[in-house]
Amino acid sequence: MNSDDRPVWWLACLPSMPFPERSELLMATLGGFLGIFSCALLAGLTSKLGLPSLFLVAPLGATAVLVFAVPNSPLAQPWSAVLGNTLAAICGVIAVTLASPQVAPVFAVTLAFAAMLLGRALHPPGGAVALLMGLSPDLVYDNGILGICLNISLMTLALAAAGVLFHKFSGRRYPFRTTLSQVAPTPPQRLGLDKDELTELLTKFHQTTNLGAVDLARLLVAAEEEMLHHTFEGQACGDAASSDIPVVSAKSGLREIVRRFRLSDHAVLAVTDIQGKFLGFIWHKDVLSEMEKLTRPRLLSLQVRATDILRRPDFALDSGVPLGEAITLLVQTEREFLPVTENGNFKGVLTRSGLLNLILFASKRKAAA
Structure with a gap:
């Protein structure tokens, strides 16, 4: 049967997740090991130190899956994990205390759902914590109400702390951005x-x-x-660069710079060295500031050179950079324009106004097609 003829329900039963990349598989597996190992180590230390004994419970494995395999999920964040499991444990204790053994498991899970949602701490393993309490009331009786709740809370806290430390080196963010x-x-x-x-x-x-x-x-x-x-597929930022920015030599004096500004409507001049390599920009306001400092205007060309007042840019775009990437960078840097070079030589500038014209032109061309 052709794959297109499969019924919809059959397609819904197929895997919805992509095959994991090797690095993600390695990181998730290593993280899960270190997380549960940290909990086991904590349990062993409390026993040796004579402190109230802590122990592993099955739902911690499910928490480890979220913390180390999908750390960006809202369900995996420390607030959801620690508070979610703790609230679920409290609900399980309440169910075991107030309900009959036959009803306690259902009552525990139902209460846990409501508590986690109200606490904005939904954590899937919390449902397993509540069910564990309802199915194993001896855990509550043997460890005491405070003991079992404290055990779940501290063990989950240890697991979340291990996640925070591990993800500092995994390349993933945990806790994930919250603002x-x-x-x-x-x-x-x-x-x-x-x-x-x-x-x-x-x-x-x-x-x-x-x-x-x-x-x-x-x-x-x-x-x-x-x-x-x-x-803008197929277009590079060099295709959209405005090349009408005046260019002066690095050795140009202030008199020449002033003359070029008078002949131009632009607020900047590009500066290049003797080989034509781009060095930076000179701004009109900086020239005015220099002129205010001079006491003998006749010596303008001797006292100040272009290299004395140019501003070197943080970076320049290569003319071969795809235009889509260049637009994204221009928006991210919140600048009015970015310099464009070709083999280090000044090609022009990529301006917001120029890009706006390109976008409008592209929209009209698409509509016409």
Whole structure:
């Protein structure tokens, strides 16, 4: 049977996750080992030191999967993990104390769901913690109400702490960003949406437990960048660079610089060395400042050279850089223009106004097609 003829329900039963990359597989496996090892080590230390004994419980394995395999998930964050498991343990204790053995497991899980949602600490292993209490009331009786709750809380805390330390070296962020201000550039600048509006979108599509507002912002920004790449596919930033910026030699005197500014409508001049390599820009306001310092204007060309007042840029775009990437960089740096070079030689500047014209032209061309 052709794959296109398969019924929809059969496709839904196939794997929905992509095959893991080798580095992700290694990191998740190593992290899981170190996380559970940390908990086992803590349990052994408390026993040797004569402290109240701590012990491993099965739901910690599920918590380890979230913390080390999907550390960006809202369900895996320390608040969700520690508070979620602790609330679930408390609910399990309440169920065992108040309900009959037959009803306690159901009662425990139901209470845990409500408590974790109200505490904004939804953590899937918490359901297993509550069920464990309901199915094994002897755990509560043997360790005491405070003892079993403290055990679950401290062991989960140890696991989350191991996750924080491990992910400092894994290349993943844990705890994950919790504020939009930590995303650069911020979504309000890029998207015109604030955190509340992004959260409303997630709520509308019932995705608040699967995705955070920051994750959604990052996806939208990435989609925006991908759209730009498609719009200007095949075009390099050298194709869009404005080449009408006046150029002066590094040895040019202030008199020559002033003359070039008088002949130009631009607020900057590009400066190159004797081989034509780009060195930086001279700004009109800097020239005015230098002129105010001079006591003998007739000696302008002798007292100040271009190299004395130029501003060297942090970087320059190579003319071969894809235009979509260049636009993204221009937006991220929040600058009016960026220098473009070809083999180190000055090619021109990439300006916001020029890019706006390109985008409008591309939209009209697409509409006409």
